Amino acid sequence: MTEAVRDPVLFDATLRPHRSLGRRGFLLVMAAVAGGGFLIGTGFFLAGAWPVAGFCGLEILLVYIAFKMNFREGRRAEHLRLTPDGLDVTHIAPNGKQGTLRFEPTWLSVQMDDPPRHDSRLTLRSHGKQLEIGAFLQPFEKLEVAEALRAALVRYRETPAF
Structure with missing residues (x-):
């Protein structure tokens, strides 16, 4: 069985800081x-x-x-990938170093102010772990990520066990 069939991706996004000057x-x-x-x-x-x-x-x-x-x-990035195994959040530092944190999606909560304010934080919480993601994004962009991730978590929770 191939990896793609065995491990479907429910959410996959890479967050990068906006740079308007090429x-x-x-x-x-x-x-x-x-x-x-x-x-x-x-x-x-x-x-x-x-x-x-x-x-x-x-x-x-x-x-x-x-x-x-x-x-x-501007080379900083965060990659979010939700599969039945969990939500992996990979931080990529400007120097290229990477670190990954895994969350159990069953109990994961995505917290974000709606409507977003300038100081709003997009936070993931599960089992005592807390992580702010997308700190470099604009408030409306954080809200879009939060809504998309919440929708993916709903799909995850409604999907029968694999």
Whole structure:
């Protein structure tokens, strides 16, 4: 018997932080920042205030580092997979390290404010274990995940034992 037949997937979602700036946009922004910094630095250098040129270069470097840190954080992800064996929540850190936590879906509760507020948390609870997921999502996105996961749990509980 194949794995797919033996272990049907009732819910499968990967949550990632939203990043609106792609590689091309990043290059355009950095070109504009570098160009502006170069022009300003050159102007001050020619006016005799040469130390300002160094600070303009430092500002460009700091903007670059901030963008790179932001892009690195964008590699964070959470993968949720509900099967008859349980709900596996896999956290993927920006450095690629992974950790998985398994919940028993029979007693799992999904908690989320409805309507969502800015400080709303999406929390999974079961047998004394508690885990916040999707902390990087917008409140309405957390609510969508909560509703979809609740619907999958209802299907799980209504399905006869495998």
